[in-house]
Amino acid sequence: HPHVASKRVSIVHNGxxxxxxxxxxxxxxxxxxxxxxxxxxxxxxxxxxxxxxxxDPSAATQSVLAExxxxxxxxxxxxxxxxxxxxxxxxSPLALGxxxxxxxxxxxxxxxxxxxxxxxxxxxNDYALVRATGxxxxxxxxxxxxxxxxxxxxxQGLVDKGGYRHYMEKEIHEQPDxxxxxxxxxxxxxxxxxxxxxxxxxxEVEGIVLLAAGTSHYATQIARYWIESxxxxxxxxxxxxxxxxxxxxxxxxxxxxxxxxxxxSLDTLMxxxxxxxxxxxxxxxxxxxxxxIAREANTVxxxxxxxxxxxxxxxxxxxxxxxxxxxxxxxxxxxxxxxxARANAIHVEIQGLPGLVGRALxxxxxxxxxxxxxxxxxxxxxxxRGALYPLALEGALKLKELSYIHAExxxxxxxxxxxxALIEDDIPVxxxxxxxxxxxxxxxxxxxxxARGGKIILISDSDAAVEVDYASAVITVPNVSSLLSPILxxxxxxxxxxxxxxxxxxxxxxxxxxxxxxxxx
Ligand code: M6R
Numbered sequence: 072h073p074h075v076a077s078k079r080v081s082i083v084h085n086g087x088x089x090x091x092x093x094x095x096x097x098x099x100x101x102x103x104x105x106x107x108x109x110x111x112x113x114x115x116x117x118x119x120x121x122x123x124x125x126x127d128p129s130a131a132t133q134s135v136l137a138e139x140x141x142x143x144x145x146x147x148x149x150x151x152x153x154x155x156x157x158x159x160x161x162x163s164p165l166a167l168g169x170x171x172x173x174x175x176x177x178x179x180x181x182x183x184x185x186x187x188x189x190x191x192x193x194x195x196n197d198y199a200l201v202r203a204t205g206x207x208x209x210x211x212x213x214x215x216x217x218x219x220x221x222x223x224x225x226x227q228g229l230v231d232k233g234g235y236r237h238y239m240e241k242e243i244h245e246q247p248d249x250x251x252x253x254x255x256x257x258x259x260x261x262x263x264x265x266x267x268x269x270x271x272x273x274x275e276v277e278g279i280v281l282l283a284a285g286t287s288h289y290a291t292q293i294a295r296y297w298i299e300s301x302x303x304x305x306x307x308x309x310x311x312x313x314x315x316x317x318x319x320x321x322x323x324x325x326x327x328x329x330x331x332x333x334x335x336s337l338d339t340l341m342x343x344x345x346x347x348x349x350x351x352x353x354x355x356x357x358x359x360x361x362x363x364i365a366r367e368a369n370t371v372x373x374x375x376x377x378x379x380x381x382x383x384x385x386x387x388x389x390x391x392x393x394x395x396x397x398x399x400x401x402x403x404x405x406x407x408x409x410x411x412a413r414a415n416a417i418h419v420e421i422q423g424l425p426g427l428v429g430r431a432l433x434x435x436x437x438x439x440x441x442x443x444x445x446x447x448x449x450x451x452x453x454x455x456r457g458a459l460y461p462l463a464l465e466g467a468l469k470l471k472e473l474s475y476i477h478a479e480x481x482x483x484x485x486x487x488x489x490x491x492a493l494i495e496d497d498i499p500v501x502x503x504x505x506x507x508x509x510x511x512x513x514x515x516x517x518x519x520x521x522a523r524g525g526k527i528i529l530i531s532d533s534d535a536a537v538e539v540d541y542a543s544a545v546i547t548v549p550n551v552s553s554l555l556s557p558i559l560x561x562x563x564x565x566x567x568x569x570x571x572x573x574x575x576x577x578x579x580x581x582x583x584x585x586x587x588x589x590x591x592x
């Protein structure tokens with residue numbers, strides 16, 4: 072990027088033009104010469120063709136939009152109209168910033184917020200002509216349309232590293248605040264946990280579909296343990312990219328919760344739209360206010376983690392878990408599955424979490440030698456049981472995306488059904504263990520891995536650590552109830568991945584091949 076055609080039109084594009092091959096063949100037959108193999112370049116040539124045919128910017132954009140299929144947010148500059156940018160979107164996000172004497176375009180408000188807090192969000196199939204003096208927005212058929220001018224929160228502004236070496240390190244340290252603020256967002260004016268929905272609507276919830284990708288998907292998997300055990304409401308967790316394509320049977324579920332830090336993951340957005348089309352009511356659990364998922368969901372549950380810049384999700388994950396746990400408690404209470412005393416007891420425990428996470432943050436120095444050893448491994452396994460199983464998946468994802476060490480997470484009890492064959496001398500096995508109802512069984516699974524040569528790196532609470540006398544390294548956090556242990560144990564798992572990546576010298580905040588927000592399929 073940019074892609075330039077005929078030295079006249081330059082474009083930048085986020086998304087995929089699905090029918091670019093046929094467009095390219097048509098244009099090549101007309102004499103257009105392409106300089107790349109990308110789908111994006113056809114946009115530049117389509118605009119040249121439209122301008123050559125005498126169309127003005129608005130008509131040219133309508134003609135281009137009528138021809139392309141796929142997801143896109145693009146911007147066009149032409150030497151014919153030097154005071155103007157043309158922008159359009161479908162599915163991929165795009166925000167216009169309105170300044171005092173300039174206008175701006177960006178993929179979201181965060182990218183613009185050091186320039187202006189006044190933002191216009193385009194809807195799908197909108198296009199806009201952007202000049203320094205203002206923006207004119209149109210629907211795909213050329214009909215002018217007014218889109219609201221939104222004033223975004225100052226906290227959505229760009230942030231610096233605050234003295235830390237990496238954004239990720241800073242964001243790990245921001246977790247006590249992220250959790251406390253997210254808890255505040257889930258507390259009503261009477262000081263009780265709330266699901267931010269009417270009691271009537273909550274009472275009507277019969278089954279919940281949790282939709283998400285990546286780390287957010289692992290948060291939903293942990294939440295399933297909470298919602299089913301506390302509220303006795305059936306839950307399915309769906310990988311968003313699979314959901315709408317597999318023709319799911321939806322009759323038993325009437326609520327879909329789309330969980331997304333960015334609120335812009337295309338897979339999650341599309342899955343939420345599919346759930347809505349199937350008649351479900353929708354909740355968007357997002358960290359970015361005014362994101363597309365937030366704007367389209369019937370109800371918003373906010374995480375208040377603040378801007379997350381590092382590609383690896385950290386504070387948004389523990390904030391998502393906090394909100395999901397609060398939601399589970401509020402649902403359970405309304406459904407009559409737990410009494411006030413139990414709800415209050417859990418609430419008090421969550422209030423104590425920021426302090427406990429703060430203590431877990433002191434583990435950095437102690438974990439450096441462990442990370443140093445891990446950094447020379449070719450492969451690592453992560454094991455957990457119960458709600459710590461999805462945390463094992465998340466721990467493995469953190470390690471592989473940051474340090475490029477191959478890592479797999481397994482339910483400890485599954486080891487004997489196949490994965491134990493992977494255990495060889497000295498393979499690191501990161502074990503997530505808490506003093507809960509499955510601790511003894513989980514510990515036995517770990518002992519078996521150790522007996523076959525696995526080097527156990529134990530991440531556990533203090534009580535569980537006492538049970539394990541075979542670990543090579545023991546990282547402990549304070550004891551908490553089993554409901555909260557996935558949130559607290561997430562912190563050392565993040566620190567381990569972070570320190571290992573630093574040891575390996577990888578690009579911690581921007582790992583190879585990854586984007587912070589995945590706005591294409
Ligand atoms: O913004 P989202 O939560 O929708 O992003 C989903 C995933 O792309 C994301 O969680 C990704 O897996 C993490 N950044 C990895 O650390």
